[in-house]
Each structure stands twice: as C-alpha cells, then as structure tokens.
Amino acid sequence: MTIERDGHVLLIGLNRPEKRNAADFAMLQELCLAYGELDRDPELRVGLVFAHGDHFTGGLDLGDVAPRIGANGLDLVPDGGLNPWQVEGEFQRKPVVIAVQGMCLTLGIELALASDVVIAADSTSFGQIEVQRGILPFGGATIRFPRAVGWGNAMRWMLTGDSFDAAEAHRIGLVQEVVPHGTQLQRAREIATRIAAQAPLAVQATLANAREAIRDSDARAEQQLQPELVRLAASEDAAEGMRAFVARDEPSFRGR
Structure with missing residues (x-):
C-alpha cells in the first residue's frame, strides 16, 4: 500500500501488482488503517483510491484470507482502522473517489460501490464472481449493487459471475466516467481536488x-x-x- 498526501487529498494506492493487486490480509488491514487516517485527520477532505500496475484488483487472495474466516466471519479492521466497504455500521465521513483499470473483481466492485465517484479506464473488466467460488459477496454488493444499478442489472452479473466491460459498467451506473487507459488516475485526481476545494x-x-x-x-x-x-x-x-x-x-x- 502507498499513502501520499496532495494538499487535502489522501491518495491510497493498492500496491501488489505482481499479484494483480489481489488483497491478502495485510493489504486489507493497511487499507482499513488508511481509511481511518482519512476519517480522523481534519486536514484531509477527500480520499482517492487507485492501484499501481495494470490491474485494480484480482479480488481476494483466498489462499491467505480464507483460513482467517472464523465462526464470526472475517475480522479485518485493526485498532485505528475503518472498514472501507462500510458494512459494519460505521461510514467514512469524507468523500472517496476511486480510479479503476484492468481487472476489477469482487472486492474491487464492492469498494467502488462503497465509494462516491468512480472513474474507470476503458480497459477495465469487472466481475462479481463469488458464486463461482461457492461463497456470496460479503463486502456490500448484495446491498448496494441493486440500489446502484437496478435489480435486474445487479442480478445479471452477481448471479452468473460473468464479466462485463467498462461500457456496460457506465451504462448501468456503476461508474460515472470512462476514460482512456492510463488517464483514469489523472481524471480521478481532478475530481478529488475539485471536491476538496469546496467547503x-x-x-x-x-x-x-x-x-x-x-x-x-x-x-x-x-x-x-x-x-x-x-x-x-x-x-x-x-x-x-x-x-x-x-x-x-x-x-x-x-x-x-
């Protein structure tokens, strides 16, 4: 994970490109801590989440995360952290802009759904594939996806696990803008900076x-x-x- 401050914007970068930014337990906890910092610090006004490398995320690193699922589920929020997927009754109080590219699977879609403005590169391929792995989306997609894109659109993709492209994501309202690959972070940064300039x-x-x-x-x-x-x-x-x-x-x- 990389953390960088740009004025009132906190840039949070997923940084496991050799694994297509698949989230292991350490990455999940680092992301929680970054969201906690954003929420607490009065000088920070907007969060900007992006990913290093060609892909936003390949989803969970199940080999590392699955053994940590206990009788009460997955306990991933350390002291001082805040759940980025906001499924524990506590919301991030500040806006979050997200820039995605390449592969954006499972928790990546759910992170987008929990964010406020989503910019996608035209290279992005989305997939809510949990049903193909024998589990359900547990990061909020079952709650937010139907609200965001309509029941039928959400069920079309959640119940099949099929992949869909950036144009379809824009059509159904999952993302707000589609831009050429390589420009998604710049565009997201422009929007985050614009939000940060407001009261x-x-x-x-x-x-x-x-x-x-x-x-x-x-x-x-x-x-x-x-x-x-x-x-x-x-x-x-x-x-x-x-x-x-x-x-x-x-x-x-x-x-x-």
Missing part, C-alpha cells in the same frame, strides 16, 4: 444526509435538513462563501 463541512453534511436517506429513510433525512442548514449557515465557511460570492473571487474554505 468541507458542507461536503460532509451533504454526504451524510444522502447516506441517511438510503440507510434509514427519506423521512429521517428530511428531519435533518433544516437543523443542518442552521448549523452550516453559522460556520466561518458559509461567511467565506458569501464573501467570495459578493467579491466575485474564489473562496478559501477552512472547515470551520
């Missing part, structure tokens, strides 16, 4: 309210709209946004 409290509140609507209900999210508006309107960032609007220049938000 962080407002970005996080927007993200949280949208997630609350999906996770709980529209009614619960609606109840939070006016209180959140009042809270944000009293912030220094809201004053800065108004100042920049009147002065017709770019705001400089500080997350306060």
Whole structure:
C-alpha cells in the first residue's frame, strides 16, 4: 500500500501488482488503517483510491484470507482502522473517489460501490464472481449493487459471475466516467481536488444526509435538513462563501 498526501487529498494506492493487486490480509488491514487516517485527520477532505500496475484488483487472495474466516466471519479492521466497504455500521465521513483499470473483481466492485465517484479506464473488466467460488459477496454488493444499478442489472452479473466491460459498467451506473487507459488516475485526481476545494463541512453534511436517506429513510433525512442548514449557515465557511460570492473571487474554505 502507498499513502501520499496532495494538499487535502489522501491518495491510497493498492500496491501488489505482481499479484494483480489481489488483497491478502495485510493489504486489507493497511487499507482499513488508511481509511481511518482519512476519517480522523481534519486536514484531509477527500480520499482517492487507485492501484499501481495494470490491474485494480484480482479480488481476494483466498489462499491467505480464507483460513482467517472464523465462526464470526472475517475480522479485518485493526485498532485505528475503518472498514472501507462500510458494512459494519460505521461510514467514512469524507468523500472517496476511486480510479479503476484492468481487472476489477469482487472486492474491487464492492469498494467502488462503497465509494462516491468512480472513474474507470476503458480497459477495465469487472466481475462479481463469488458464486463461482461457492461463497456470496460479503463486502456490500448484495446491498448496494441493486440500489446502484437496478435489480435486474445487479442480478445479471452477481448471479452468473460473468464479466462485463467498462461500457456496460457506465451504462448501468456503476461508474460515472470512462476514460482512456492510463488517464483514469489523472481524471480521478481532478475530481478529488475539485471536491476538496469546496467547503468541507458542507461536503460532509451533504454526504451524510444522502447516506441517511438510503440507510434509514427519506423521512429521517428530511428531519435533518433544516437543523443542518442552521448549523452550516453559522460556520466561518458559509461567511467565506458569501464573501467570495459578493467579491466575485474564489473562496478559501477552512472547515470551520
């Protein structure tokens, strides 16, 4: 795993290219720790997940991970970490942009589904292949895939384990943009930087309210709209946004 800070963006790189970035237990824990750092550090506003090499991920390294599945499943989050697949009741509070290329299997799709903006190289081949291995997707695909792309589209790919290309991923709404191979990280970085330039409290509140609507209900999210508006309107960032609007220049938000 590589970790790099670019201003307010945390770049998280899967770095096991000799294994097609198949995730062993060590990689899973490192990814959890990176997400924990992103969540805790007030200077970080956006996460950007990408992969070194030709492939995003070949999925789990089952030879290393399978023996660690105990009576209660797979315990992979170390102290200070946060589950990147967000299937344990705790959400990453900051937006995550993800750039994928080459092979993107199983946990790679689920990581995309748990992220907020997905950029795919036109080389990307996707596959939710767990049923071909005798298990089920346990990183959130059964929950998020139907919501994201519609029931029939999700079941077409989850129940067969068939592979599909970037054009199909874009058609069904799994990814937001398809770009030429080799440019996916640059494009994802542009979007992450653009998000990081906005008022962080407002970005996080927007993200949280949208997630609350999906996770709980529209009614619960609606109840939070006016209180959140009042809270944000009293912030220094809201004053800065108004100042920049009147002065017709770019705001400089500080997350306060």
